[in-house]
Amino acid sequence: MLSLRYTSPMMVGRLDMTALTRKFNLVVVCGARGPRPRYPRVWKSQKRIGTISKSQKLVDCVKGLSNVKEEVYGALDSFIAWELEFPLVVVKKALKTLETEKEWKRIIQVIKWMLNKGQGKTMGSYYTLLNALAEDGRLEEAEELWMKIFSEYLESLPRVFFMKMISLYYSRGMHEKMFEVFADMEELGVRPDGSIVRILGDVFLKLGMLDKYEKLNKKYPPPTWEYRYIKGKRIRIRVNTTKKIRE
Structure with a gap:
């Protein structure tokens, strides 16, 4: 036999009341002044200085210098003066940018400064220096x-x-x-x-x-x-x- 179930109107009313209470609970009310205003988060809107922007600043700093060794080394020392550790990633990205722009003299200066600091003694750094010396026509230094x-x-x-x-x-x-x-x-x-x-x-x-x-x-x-x-x-x-x- 078929049996039909009948839902009482009391149950429907209870479901509607629970839905309404859930809807009203989503709004945060501060006393009698209405909903709390949402202000923009200022700490997330500030731009952070990453390795890409730092490397670009390093490239711009090096390009504006002369070929005097003391001036170049002094500018590079002042660039990393406030760093807790040597910014090896920043220097590597700056060297990559200089290599694409074919700034061979600047590459030689930066790598020699980095090696004098005792940093970046890798095969990649040595090959970049060797390539820059060869492209710049410094055969004797390349052979050394x-x-x-x-x-x-x-x-x-x-x-x-x-x-x-x-x-x-x-x-x-x-x-x-x-x-x-x-x-x-x-x-x-x-x-x-x-x-x-x-x-x-x-x-x-x-x-x-x-x-x-x-x-x-x-x-x-x-x-x-x-x-x-x-x-x-x-x-x-x-x-x-x-x-x-x-x-």
Whole structure:
């Protein structure tokens, strides 16, 4: 049998009253003056100085200086005078900005100042300094830095340092020193990149060293696959190896 349930009007009235009480409880009433006004939170509207703005201030400060060492170092010391710790992140971001703007002299000044403070002694800082010296045309200082890094970090030196020195000597036409760096790579067991192999192959062909050119290609054949980034994805692509060799 079917049975129909009937809700009494008393229950409906109770539900309406509870809904009304909940609705009125959401409003905060201060005595007889009505709802409490909500003022904007001033402490959240203030702009905080982050590492990006600090690095931009450091870049602007360095750009407005002369090339005098004492003036540059004094301005950098005054910039970090009130810091509890050395602002390494700020300096790194400032160096990245200067590198994109190709301010090689300013990069050299900032990194040397940072190294004199005993901070930032990393491979990234050394490579940035080496690249800036090479781009600024300071070959002697670049060679001194290279010998210092090579003697201290003999077994853990990254391949990019060898690539940078080989490309530097190749652009200057210093083939003997380029061969010395490549020999050091082979002794340490560092496998050369494809660009290094191509540079050495071009030099061997220019100098008429065909036997060394053939040995180089046999020892380091061109790769059949390479990886490229397309729309943020790493994709494996076959390399076209049917290229004509320069005669």
